[in-house]
Amino acid sequence: MDDSFKRLLERTIRRIPAHMLKTTLAKWGRLTTEQQRSLDFRQTKAAFTRNLLGLCDENDLTVKHITELEMICVMYNPNKGMWHALRLLDPEDQAPSVELTQFKEQFKAHLAELIRNVSIKIKKHTDEAVWIRIAWGNSFTRPNHLKPTYVVHYLQTPYVFVNGLTSKQKPLLSQALVLATRYSSIKDASLSGQKLTAIRDLLMRQYQQVFPTKYPSPLEEKNQLTSNPHIEREQAEHAENRLQMACEAFGDGTLPQLQTAVYKLETKFRDNSNKIMTESEEPFRCFVKFASTNLLESLRCCASSGISSTPVTPLLSSITQKGRNYFVITDKGFGPPPQTSHPEN
């Protein structure tokens, strides 16, 4: 039982939330029912891991089996670490017809060609997402299972989400993905966050959207605040309009839990009261970061309460409309996202 086996098992057990231990081990299926019954799920994780190590020894399990357990753990608890979104561009004719087995074969083949000693595991999740776990090695070393990369791709969509990918590994993965999915290229989608579910919902528009209508009927204000009825009557129409525009920009109901949005501003300073700065040709460089436990909810609240003016500025509504949370703004408009490094959050 070598060191990496122990470490991987310890780390995986630590990551699984206590209430999900039993079901995760059952899904894993590498322990007999008797062995599962013999485990005490109320122990501390350290003690539990020691017992589990004993059982793995009995069954002669290897590191490969533990990686299966880790993959199940990550698939059912995806909201940890930092996920980055990528977008495939320019599909070829065969792209829409790529289905799972074809994708699996092609991806494994292409990646193995590009780099030796790489361990790839592909699984399909219940929501039709294809999950890939990659442990990287090279000509001289075996695959490092302690630093895996996870990739999630929804077939028939151009979206890919990655976690734990270094800049050296990125070109290799990009190449393999592009070839396997029959697109021409892949680029950074300028969207990242801790919660995979949030950035997926944002990018794939899986939240309640509100569209502008010709005959707007007021949306139900969810939080009914008691207030002066005279003020309410005066403000009713304005409040309705603000709420409508806020929801058009950000969505209605429960919104994807994005945590940050970053804007790099390189625009000129314009202010009628300050002639000196206005006459300067140089951009006024600054960096703005919005942070919250649920950013879209906060921004919607800002718009509906009047802290930010409505209609919502395209800089903010682009988060939902374009599915991004990193922007470079110059006087010419939204700059192209940087190709190389991921933004710091």
Place this chain on the structure above:
Amino acid sequence: MICVIFSVVRTPLSSVLVQKRRSKSYRQSYRSCISAASHLGYTPGLNTRRLTTSRRAPKSRSVTEKVDPQQLALLLNKEWQLSYVTALHRFRHTQLKSYSRQLSAFIVAEKQQGLAVQVGLESSIKVSFSVVLGMAETEDDAETIFIQIHSRSLFAGQDDPQKVLWSGWLTCVNGDPDYLCSVPKDFVCLPLFCSSGAQWLTSAVKSWFQRTFDCCFGPLEINSVNLQWLAVLWTNCHSECNIQHLKLMWTLPVLPPLEVNYTLHPQDAWLLWRSVRQQEDEEDEENNGGGAGEEGSIGIGEVTRFMKGLKGHFYRHFRMDLSAGRLSQVSTALGTAKHSGKIKISNSSYMITTLMLLTECALHKMPI
């Protein structure tokens, strides 16, 4: 305990510092500070000190020439929690050794009250009081006192490193001379108290001071006006000392709360500041016909204009009004200041200016 009331408070007819345009800008800033302090039951009548509307532009003081660098190193690069403390009755700078022993005994006694105790832990705490010479700016300022609490193992030798459990200091830098002179002879005024370490030790130290010197402590928050002053004073230093960035943080009152971090490139922040200054000088010339104001002084009007400029730039892009939120943090390479009353000084060059501002905040909070 005796409650001392100062029967004589000199109210100067002419203001403390040279002020150019007193009326409008001064009243606005005074009111905003009053509302912040009103929860303390702060009645303007008793404390008649004026709010500063103009400050000298900070110059790099060679603090290292006046203060021992080793002592200075203890104060820098650490986050301090601020409190104000009223004047200390019968505090003697010559009795520091005795105070060290007394505080040490007090802390050990506190620790044994109701907490689990190991037998033989008597002298496990060592307290040291020391004077930091050179920080006082005027004759009226008392010398800064630095307190450190070490843990001491019973079997440690002389040279074994001791773990610092807590440190704190009391200081008064360029305090309002009228207030300081009005304090009766037996009292020492060191209004600014900075602490860093375990909460229970901070409370123990404060209790001991309260009992021994009949003073009282209170939390010192840095309100939005003072944070803006710090932002401007630090930006003003950029020509001599690279501030690396000007970072401002606002918290907006929405559900869930939204934090906006606005970081400016130091050169651009400085250019904006310089343009505000130049504009102010031009307007001065028009109004006063060339009568130059005090050389190197910064007025509250310029601070407001600077902040308005940056908030305006933000508004043009995001159409979001930052005034709806609260400025909660300002940071540059010179230091970080938080609304909750935390300060970290990273550079000794402009330290004195920062401390002058904080001393003033502490003096404003004095109940009497």
